[in-house]
Amino acid sequence: MIDISERAQQHFRKLLSQQGGDGLGIRLRVVDAGTPAANCELEFCEPVDLSGREWTIECVGFNFYVDGDSARWLEAATIDYEPNATGGQLNIRAPGIKGKQPGADAGLVERVQYVLEAEINPRLASHGGRVSLREIDADGVVLLQFGGGCHGCGMADVTLKQGVEKTLRERVPEVTAVRDATDHATGATPYYDGKQGQSALG
Known part of the structure; x- marks a missing residue:
C-alpha cells in the first residue's frame, strides 16, 4: 500500500x-x-x-x-x-489523496458536495465558517446548513446569495436555487454580529 x-x-x-x-x-x-x-x-x-x-x-x-x-x-x-x-x-x-472531480455523469448530490468541499468551504474557512449539504429537492433547490463563524453571522444571507448560490449554479447547472436551513438566532460564535462587514466569499 x-x-x-x-x-x-x-x-x-x-x-x-x-x-x-x-x-x-x-x-x-x-x-x-x-x-x-x-x-x-x-x-x-x-x-x-x-x-x-x-x-x-x-x-x-x-x-x-x-x-x-x-x-x-x-x-x-x-x-x-x-x-x-x-x-x-x-x-x-499520495497520488489519489485528493480524489477526482466528479464527471458530468456523476449524481447531482456528488457534484454539489464536491463544489462545497473543493471551492466554497475553503473560502468560508477564512471566517471560521463552513456549509454542509442538507438535501436537494426534485426541482434542483439545494438546502444548506451554515456552521462555525457563518452560524448567526449578520452577513450570512449575502454570503449565500452572492457567493454560495452563484458558485453552485455556475458549477452545477441543474441547481436552480440555494436556501439556508440554519436557525441563525442560535449561533454561538458569529463572525459578524450585525449587518456590517462583507461576505465571507467576497
Whole structure:
C-alpha cells in the first residue's frame, strides 16, 4: 500500500528514539480526503491510542500505522526523506489523496458536495465558517446548513446569495436555487454580529 524508503524509516527511528518509551509508533491519517484540501497528518502513537482499525506496516524497530478510513486514499503512496544542508525534508506523495472531480455523469448530490468541499468551504474557512449539504429537492433547490463563524453571522444571507448560490449554479447547472436551513438566532460564535462587514466569499 505505502512504500516507506529506508531513509524515511531511519528518520522515523531517530524521532522515536528522541521521544523515548517502548512501543511508540507513527500513525498516518488523511484529513479532508477526496477534496483539493486533502492533506496527510503524522503523529506519534502508543498501542493504547489505536482503535484496532489501523493497517500496520512493520518497519525495523517500530510500527507504522495507517488510519483505517484513510487507507483507500493512500494507494501507491510513497514516503521518503531527503537530507539537505539544513537537516532534511520528509516527502509524502499520495497520488489519489485528493480524489477526482466528479464527471458530468456523476449524481447531482456528488457534484454539489464536491463544489462545497473543493471551492466554497475553503473560502468560508477564512471566517471560521463552513456549509454542509442538507438535501436537494426534485426541482434542483439545494438546502444548506451554515456552521462555525457563518452560524448567526449578520452577513450570512449575502454570503449565500452572492457567493454560495452563484458558485453552485455556475458549477452545477441543474441547481436552480440555494436556501439556508440554519436557525441563525442560535449561533454561538458569529463572525459578524450585525449587518456590517462583507461576505465571507467576497
